[in-house]
Amino acid sequence: xTDTNKTATLTLDGKTYELPVLSPTEGPDVIDIRKLYGQAxxxxxxxxxxxxxxxxxxxxxxxxxxxxxxxxxxPISDLAGKSHYLEVCxxxxxxxxxxxxxxxDFETRVTRHTMVHEQMHRFFTGFRRDAHPMAIMTGVVGAxxxxxxxxxxxxxxxxxxxxxxxxxxxxxxxxxxxYKYTIGQPFVYPRNDLDYASNFLRMCxxxxxxxxxxxxxxxxxxxxxxxxxxxxxxxxxxxxxxxASSSGANPFAxxxxxxxxxxxxxxxxxxxxxxxxxxxxxxxxxxxxxxARAKDKNDPFRLMGFGHxxxxxxxxxxxxxxxxxxxxxxxxxxxxxxxxQVAKELERQALEDDYFVSKKLFPNVDFYSGIILEAxxxxxxxxxxxxxxxxxxGWISQWKEMIEDPQMKIGRPRQLYxxxxxxxxxxxxxx
Numbered sequence: 267x268t269d270t271n272k273t274a275t276l277t278l279d280g281k282t283y284e285l286p287v288l289s290p291t292e293g294p295d296v297i298d299i300r301k302l303y304g305q306a307x308x309x310x311x312x313x314x315x316x317x318x319x320x321x322x323x324x325x326x327x328x329x330x331x332x333x334x335x336x337x338x339x340x341p342i343s344d345l346a347g348k349s350h351y352l353e354v355c356x357x358x359x360x361x362x363x364x365x366x367x368x369x370x371d372f373e374t375r376v377t378r379h380t381m382v383h384e385q386m387h388r389f390f391t392g393f394r395r396d397a398h399p400m401a402i403m404t405g406v407v408g409a410x411x412x413x414x415x416x417x418x419x420x421x422x423x424x425x426x427x428x429x430x431x432x433x434x435x436x437x438x439x440x441x442x443x444x445y446k447y448t449i450g451q452p453f454v455y456p457r458n459d460l461d462y463a464s465n466f467l468r469m470c471x472x473x474x475x476x477x478x479x480x481x482x483x484x485x486x487x488x489x490x491x492x493x494x495x496x497x498x499x500x501x502x503x504x505x506x507x508x509x510a511s512s513s514g515a516n517p518f519a520x521x522x523x524x525x526x527x528x529x530x531x532x533x534x535x536x537x538x539x540x541x542x543x544x545x546x547x548x549x550x551x552x553x554x555x556x557x558a559r560a561k562d563k564n565d566p567f568r569l570m571g572f573g574h575x576x577x578x579x580x581x582x583x584x585x586x587x588x589x590x591x592x593x594x595x596x597x598x599x600x601x602x603x604x605x606x607q608v609a610k611e612l613e614r615q616a617l618e619d620d621y622f623v624s625k626k627l628f629p630n631v632d633f634y635s636g637i638i639l640e641a642x643x644x645x646x647x648x649x650x651x652x653x654x655x656x657x658x659x660g661w662i663s664q665w666k667e668m669i670e671d672p673q674m675k676i677g678r679p680r681q682l683y684x685x686x687x688x689x690x691x692x693x694x695x696x697x
Contacts, residue, residue: 278306292327292336311336321413321508321671325358325663326499337497338362346586351492351656352376352462355434358497358663379435380456380465382443383413390447399444399651406440407433408522418516422671430518430662437655438462442469445648463489466655473641483597484642487590489634494583495653497660498576503527504535507661508668509677513579517665525654526660534650534657537636540571541605541646544636549604550611557612562622572632573617573626580628587634591641598641609637 270285274297283306296319299310312318327336335342338357345354349363356364356372364372389409393402410432411418417429443453446469454469464480467488470575471479471543498504506527510520528534559567574581595606613629616622639649668674 267281276302276306278308281306290322291482292341293329303680309682311682315505315679320500320505320677321662321668323500323667324361324487325340325667326497326660328499330574330576331577331580333577335498335582342357342494342582344491344644346490346583349493350461351496354493354496355659358659359666375431376435376462377458379432380439380458382436382439386410386413386456387443387453390443393447394449395448397448399441399448399647400434400654401459402526403651403654404522404525405531407437407525407597408445408519410436410518411516418518419664420511420514420517426517426666426669430666433517433521434659437658438466439469439650441651441655444651448647454616455594461485461489463492469524481597483593487638488642490590491638491652492588492656494587494631494635495656497657497663501533502530503657504661504664507665511665511668512674512677514676514695517662520665521658524657527538528654528657529650534653536570537632537639537653538646538649540636541640541649543570544605544612547608547612550607553608553612553615557615557619564604567615569612569622569627571627571636574621576631577630581630583631584629586635587631587638588629591634593635594638594641603641606637606641609633631692 270628272295273284274285274287277286283302285302288296290296303309310318327339328334337345337354338361340357340363344355349357352371352373353364355376356369386406386409389401389406414429414432417425417432419425439456444564446453449568450472452474454472454474456465456469460468464485467480467485478674490569500508503524507520507524510523511517515523531539547553554569559565560569595610616627616629622628636646636649639652640646644652667682
C-alpha cells in the first residue's frame with residue numbers, strides 16, 4: 267500500500283475535505299476515510315462492507331472481473347496443478363514457496379501434531395449422534411483452548427506459531443472424528459506415514475475390521491479441494507476471524523468463530539445446496555424444465571453452483587476442479603448414481619445454452635467440489651466441514667498477519683441509526 271499523492275475531494279455543507287488515495291500493488295485505488303469522522307463528523311454507509319477495504323493484506327488477491335486468484339502472487343491454477351496443499355499452506359503462512367528442506371521440516375511438524383488430546387474424545391460424546399458435524403467442529407475447536415494452554419498467548423510469536431501448526435494438523439482429525447461420530451463408527455487415529463489428504467480419507471473411511479488403501483486419484487482430488495479452498499481474501503468467515511482476533515481472543519476461539527460463520531448456507535454451504543438442487547431435479551429428462559425455470563425471472567428457482575458473487579467472468583478454481591471431477595467420476599463411475607448423472611448432463615446443457623454463456627454463468631468451484639465429494643461417498647453434511655478444514659490455513663494466515671500489524675485496532679463498525687430519538691421514561695402504571 268502506497269500513497270499516490272492523489273486526493274479525493276468531498277464537499278459537504280459548503281466545506282471541502284481532501285481525502286488521501288492509496289494505491290495497492292494490484293486492484294483499484296482506495297480512498298482513505300480514516301480521518302473523515304474526526305474532520306467532518308460523518309460516517310460512510312456501506313452495508314455488507316462490499317465497497318470498503320477493512321484492512322491491508324499481502325496474502326491473497328482476487329480480480330473478479332478478470333477471473334484472477336493469486337496467493338502471494340502465484341496463480342491458483344499453478345499452485346493447484348504443480349504444488350500440493352501443505353506447500354500452499356507454507357506459502358500462505360510465511361509468504362514464499364519453501365525450499366525442499368523447509369517443506370520437509372514443515373510437513374514433519376504438521377504430521378507430528380495430527381493427534382488430538384485423548385481426553386477430547388470424551389468431548390464428542392456430549393453431542394447427540396444426529397448433530398451436524400459443523401456444530402461438533404465449532405464446539406470442539408473452541409474447546410481446544412481448554413486443552414492447549416501453552417499456545418493461547420497471542421503476544422508470544424512462538425505460541426502463535428505452535429497454535430498455527432496445531433490447527434492445520436488437527437483440523438482433519440477433528441473433522442473425521444465428527445463424521446465418524448455421526449455415523450456411529452469408532453474413531454480412526456491418524457498415521458504419520460501418509461500424506462495430508464490420504465490421512466484424512468483414511469480417518470473418514472477406514473474401519474478396524476479391515477485394511478484401507480487410499481486411491482491416489484482420490485487423494486489427489488482431495489488435496490486439490492483443500493488447495494482450491496485454502497484462502498479467498500476478505501470473505502465473511504475470514505472477516506469474522508479478523509474481527510474476533512481484533513479483540514485479543516485466543517486463536518482457537520477465533521477459528522471457531524470462522525467455522526460458525528462458514529456454516530451459513532450463503533457462504534460455506536453452497537456446494538451442499540448444489541447437491542440438494544441436483545437431487546431435486548432428480549433425473550436427466552427433467553433438466554430442460556429446470557433450465558427453463560432458471561431463465562424465468564418470475565420463478566424463484568435458481569441453478570446453484572453456477573456463477574459467483576465475486577467472479578463476474580469465470581471462477582479460476584473451477585477449471586482445475588472440473589479436471590479432478592472428471593478423473594474421479596471416471597475412476598468410480600456414475601452409472602448407478604442418478605445425482606451424478608444429472609450433474610454431468612446439467613453441466614453440458616448449461617455450457618451450450620446462450621443464456622448462461624452470455625451472462626457468464628459458468629459452473630463454479632462449488633458445483634464441481636460437491637460432485638467430487640458425493641462420488642467419494644461423503645454425505646452432504648460433511649461438505650462444509652471439509653471446506654472448514656481447507657480454509658483453516660487461510661484463517662490462520664490472516665489472523666497472524668493481523669496480530670503482527672502495528673496498525674491493528676479492535677473492529678468497531680458504525681451504523682446508520684434509524685430508531686427512536688431520546689424520549690422520557692414513563693412509569694409502568696402510567697403507560
